[in-house]
Amino acid sequence: MVLDKIKKANDIKKLSPQEVDILRDEIREFLIDSISVTGGHLASNLGVVELTMALHLSLDLPTDKIVWDVGHQSYTHKILTGRKDGFASLRKFGGMSGFPKTDESDCDCFNTGHSSTSISAGLGLAMARQITGDDYHVVSVIGDGALTGGMAYEALNNASSIESNFIIVLNDNNMSISENVGGVSHYLSGFRTADAYRDLKNNVMNSLNQIPVYGERMVKRIRNTKSSIKQLFIPGMFFEEMGIIYLGPVDGSDIGEMCRIFEEAKRVDGPVLVHVITKKGAGYLPAEKFPARFHGAEPFDIATGLPKNKRTKANYTDVFSTVMVKAGERNEKLVAITAAMADGTGLRRYRRCYPKRFFDVGIAEGHAVTFAAGLAKAGLIPVFAVYSSFLQRGFDQIIHDVCIQNLHVIFAIDRAGLVGSDGETHQGIFDISYLSQIPNMTVLAPKNKWELSDMIKFAIDFDGPIAIRYPRGLAYDGLKEYRSPIRFAKSETIFKGTDVAILALGSMVKTAETVCGILKEHGITATLINARFAKPFDGEVIKSLTAHHHTIVTMEENVKSAGFGEHVAEYLEDNGIDLKLINISIPDAYVEHGNVDKLKEMLKIDALSVADRIINEVL
Structure with a gap:
């Protein structure tokens, strides 16, 4: 197997083009076989096999730095840096993490686990390189979903200030761009990064600026005209206006083409975004058809894609889902909010039943909290369903926008406590600490599935900020004979x-x-x-x-x-x-x-x- 030749970083560069093609298929087959046994993030990793290979062919690791946004798509990166054998213990206690870990490999330059952080971290690394005078490339890989997070835009806003090379790779597995637009954009991308073009542009602008009175007007007219033309032909105009050169879109299954465009990107003195079109779950039909199901997959049967261990009992998320649907029928003021986790938090059924009272705000927990505050201020009863570790990103908004105003916002905190395989960045072990210090906040936790139901109903009838924390996993059905009514602050x-x-x-x-x-x-x-x-x-x-x-x-x-x-x-x-x-x-x-x-x-x-x-x- 060609895969056996990959023992350490940069071994991929020793392969022939034919071996690179074989390696692509072997990596995909290995990922499917391995994750079907251990569980893990499958769809996201299948989508970036070729992208990761192209990055490793274009960069010199660990000297060059790759920051993986969230990090759940870094499995191929781990394979190409000599960690294939670690997949037997993937996400197990004492085994290999499912996310980049700096103490696991010097090819992992930054720990990640939450979304929308890679551009900020990469910009920090690139700025440090600029100050110290070191010589290496920095690449931040961010998915299109992560661009729904406000932190990514804060970083993009600051990226234009860097005067040395900084590459942002947009892994786009959702939007489709027509061939005509892609072809024109591809042509302009290559042309605009050529040395001759850059020199010509700078020389023309400098010469015109030397002309008294009229020169400055001519430069302004040219710039306005250029912007209008770009708006017609370049899909990345948004990034261009922020001072970031846009390259692409490029086919994320074409390793050679990606290598070519990465070489162009490396020549840019400043921030540059490479737009790569990928397909989530690529190469495994069940994951292509149902990418959400294979985002964080349990062990599954490869032939059917179905889980090996079928659940016979409801988990806490199921209970929350059922109660919300019934409560929504009784109370037209009840609205539900998720931060890109409708399936994970159990709100998919609510969305189907009450689409006008359901809101997915994207990966933007801070916005979700303040949005909920606005809904509550207008007399509605918002329920923000969110994982415990993700709610941390809305801490400031909980204090200033919800609790100071004592607004009736319900926080349904899923995955509270230990969550297991995803590790440090996902354990929900801080919410009692950070919520209980906030004035006006009420925090509850149910002992079993019936008490969760009762607490949700209590929270809907409550008046003020209230949070219910419940764990991941099967809902406990013991102690069902103990079901005294929920009374405020009573055990x-x-x-x-x-x-x-x-x-x-x-x-x-x-x-x-x-x-x-x-x-x-x-x-x-x-x-x-x-x-x-x-x-x-x-x-x-x-x-x-x-x-x-x-x-x-x-x-x-x-x-x-x-x-x-x-x-x-x-x-x-x-x-x-x-x-x-x-x-x-x-x-x-x-x-x-x-x-x-x-x-x-x-x-x-x-x-x-x-x-x-x-x-x-x-x-």
Whole structure:
């Protein structure tokens, strides 16, 4: 196999043109075979096989730098830098990350995981090179979807200030451009980057400017005329007006043509954007037909494209989806917002049922929050469904645009807690900390699927900012006999015991239930309280524990710092409550990728570890 010849960076350059063609097919086959076993981001990686190969043929790694926006499309890059064997452990605990990691390879120049960051990071690297006088190329690869994020435009706005080469590759897997426009643009791209053209343009403009009075007018007239012509023929006029030279569009399946245009781009003294047309899921029909399904794929059968492990139970996202559809039927003021994640957050059904009350704002979480604030100010009830780690990007807007005005915006926070395989950039372990510090914010977490339903209904009837955090994965269907009505800032007592009281929040109630069973085997009967509210929490129930308990245990799937446990500790101190506190939470650290159960064991927040700690500290 030609693929076996790729042991390290730049080995692709040793191949003949015929071997390069073979390698393309072998990489695609390898990705399909590998991800069908481990799961991972398939469609996005199949779409950029040729693009990645062309970049590696045109650049010298690791001297040259490639910044991958989001980073979930970097699998071919990992293969071409000698990490093929790592795919057996892809996204597993202790194994290879599904995203670029600087501590994994010196060919990964910048860690990424969230969208719309690559141009900013690449511009920083290029500016640093300009200051230090180093000699290397910087390429930022960004997808057309990531250009819906405002940060990308902030970076583009500043990119024109660089005076040395900076290449932006727009991986466009959505828009189609006709052959006529593409042909004219291709011709003008090559012509405008030629040295002779640039010299002629500069000489003409300089000469005209020397003519008294009329010279400046003539230059202005030429520029206006040139802009009008460009508007007709160049699809990248938007970038040109920002001071960024536009090249393309180029066929993202044509390695030779991309190499040619990358060589042109490398000659530009300043920012240049190369527009590459790709097809998401290219080379595997199921992924081509259903790219969203194969964005983050579970292990699947190659012949059919169907998941190997079929779900028989609903997950929390399914529950949210069902409740939203029913609530939308009852309340015409209910509107739903997503940031390019209608499928992932479960809003696809809502969109189908109530298209006029559904809004996809693109990858723009900050905008989504303030947009929701505007809707709420006008009397509607907006629900912003968003992954926990992505909501971090709207923190400022939550404070200034929602909570200061005390507006009724509902945050449905999916993937709260540990999410597993995507690792540090996707773990939802900070939301309790950053939300609970904001005045006027209310934060809830359900113990099971029925409580999630009840909390959504409570939030719709609420008046003010409110967030409901729920985990990734199957919805817990235990403890269904415990379903007391949701009351503001009130907990729910599940079991009554003595000595130790466990105050568990959300997903940790299930863990605490098991902990109570283990403690009972050691002669410790524990009170189990479902906290329900992270903010404001039930202070009265804590006060009531002093009569029969000497220890309180808080359990949360969030970092310790500024988390639920620390707020409870502060409450105990402020109110002079003499109870020993055991804080069960995630250490203040970034958590790597891996199976969630394995991560919980490592972090010692699994049932056995929690029970052992309580036993050791109590007995």
